Amino acid sequence: MRRGKLLYAQSGGVTAVINATAAAVIETARAHGVKVYAARNGILGALREDLIDTSRETRATIAALDHTPGGAFGSCRYKLKSPEENPAEYKRLMDVLRAHDIRGFLYNGGNDSADTALKLSRLGREYGHELTCIGVPKTVDNDLTITDCCPGFGSVARYTALSVREASLDVASMSETSTKVFILEVMGRHAGWIAAAAGLAGEEADAPPHVILFPERSFEPEAFLARVKATVKRVGYCTVVASEGIRDAAGRLLSDTGTRDAFGHAQLGGVAPMLAQLVKERLDLKVHWAVPDYLQRSARHAASATDLAQAQAVGKAAVEYALKGMNAVMPVIVRERDAPYRWSIAPAPLARVANREKKMPARFLRRDGFGITSAARRYLAPLIHGEAAAPLGRDGLPVHAKLKMIAVGRKLPPWKAG
């Protein structure tokens, strides 16, 4: 790219390791003598010219981002319309980029963000401001195409498998006189990747989880209840993992609260208590349920070392691609080998990632629909490998980065949303 600055922005739901990507972006750019601005609260900060000068942060603070969950510079759910529908937003973005001599834009998000980066990548020439746009992958949902997996997913997968294994030991030990059925609700709007990862908790026959409910299969109450009942009879208890996105035979979400977020996605939650009620009423068994919600995607203390390494690698590659002027690409993870696991990073065209969604392959779901296949295990197993260390502070809890967040001086009039 032309000499100039880089702008880094975080988008959408954050993860346990998105800040490790940010750290790699900043450290790699520093090594090349390039300054990085970060947009506060994602693309909104770019529109508002609310930019943070990362060069004002110490090396130690940036390094501490590696073990800080959440989005350190702020993220947002805000989807730009198309340049045809809302040209003012794109013009404003280009005005901000030009005003600060930003020649590379790194957008760290999912498929919506890849779409925004792609649209922006086509406007540089038109606006007379040469610009390199890079999408940087991130999503616990693991639903981006092309890339073998998504940074953020490995850690939530590890947290889920770990939690199922631990909680099932608890349930098993008391099942004779207490809880017989334990239901864990996990994230995953349209794809059951996180639910599938729960399957890594155990491989032997009758090891938990005993039932996994995927959004890829319609929920059949009778088959579910029969499976739970038979498991309790045979094993003594039953651990169920349910994706938040499970639907009935008519395609309706089991738990649609009726509200929608800025991207038009339905807001979910509460599948576990619904299933618990069903089990209690129909099978008369004592049930407990858990909904870890944000705990699962912010559990940096239990993050996967593999996931952390990949989050760092895509950040580093994104800067390298930007500096080479490789416009409209995303660094993706390429799997070289399952075992021993080998992976590398390669550029993929944003056009092939934007607005697409990777579903779980049918061969990953067991024929009965309640578990994962050995093919799924081969795919998932390496992603949860290793425990990524997080240093402890004097209070015995993990230490997190505290950024100064020094704003760059404004050069433009305030932005007024269209």
Place this chain on the structure above:
Amino acid sequence: MRRGKLLYAQSGGVTAVINATAAAVIETARAHGVKVYAARNGILGALREDLIDTSRETRATIAALDHTPGGAFGSCRYKLKSPEENPAEYKRLMDVLRAHDIRGFLYNGGNDSADTALKLSRLGREYGHELTCIGVPKTVDNDLTITDCCPGFGSVARYTALSVREASLDVASMSETSTKVFILEVMGRHAGWIAAAAGLAGEEADAPPHVILFPERSFEPEAFLARVKATVKRVGYCTVVASEGIRDAAGRLLSDTGTRDAFGHAQLGGVAPMLAQLVKERLDLKVHWAVPDYLQRSARHAASATDLAQAQAVGKAAVEYALKGMNAVMPVIVRERDAPYRWSIAPAPLARVANREKKMPARFLRRDGFGITSAARRYLAPLIHGEAAAPLGRDGLPVHAKLKMIAVGRKLPPWKAG
């Protein structure tokens, strides 16, 4: 005590470190050349003569109990009636103990179990079978009297503080366009110890958690909503931690499902979604909620090193007390100093522990009722210190003990419950 065997039994809700107590019991007894039987599924196993010979387990397996959550020998919720109400149960227990030459009974549980151990301790002479009964403390609820804290509590406290800190970073980073209020429901039927521990997540003004709801204070919806609203306005978001046991002004549990367990305790759950609904309806703010349920008390991967050490210490002391014939006592934790934290183990009479409940001191609750005082911090801080290592297996997840669980040959006719 007279030469003979020890019987160890786990009781009630299990914890992340109760098996570390079991390991210490077995290892200490082995060092003294004494055999330990474990009752399968707690006192039920003792009644049924369903005993496990721990001498058949390898040293490595017993050591692995240190990092295995749940109750390895099985636990149960089963409260014996008094010897006057159900003499047959006590006679059966004494028959089993006598048949296997068991001279020491170690009951690892809460205040109900201390009561059972106390009642049994008085029967040895009457039944002509000299017996030493020891209560071994365990409960995530931290509600036993005399002891400064309860093994199991430090780890759930650490998990809770850690989860609040991590999840709040997630919420904070997206609060402008997404969730404004995050509600975490934690365990604690009658005492808000676990809720209080959440307060360790942050100490600075406006650090999360911003609102803690304790069972010690009646829930006042208007005051709660006003506090949440003001926090969101000032901080941008609000993290709420709610004890499962919060009650309204009339003393009714906010979320009583109407069922009761074997001890007559109400079965709880679902306070968080109720509060979420209230916030959504009244304040029109986007809310998320989490209920980690069993995840919090089985999270051995995040256990407190202090808690682990105390769980081991009470197990070791219990065997030493038994061998000395110190009947009807419980090894308790004595705090010598807050900082640097120093503690020791001392015997306490079971009569002073049985069926009593330690409430949180009023001086631990902030006057406004929504947070903890510095006195509470001084008490709680050392209990969550250190991360207790848990070795990882080839699959990248923690390894847990796999016991052979070899049963002792029966010498008596089957037990028929009265």
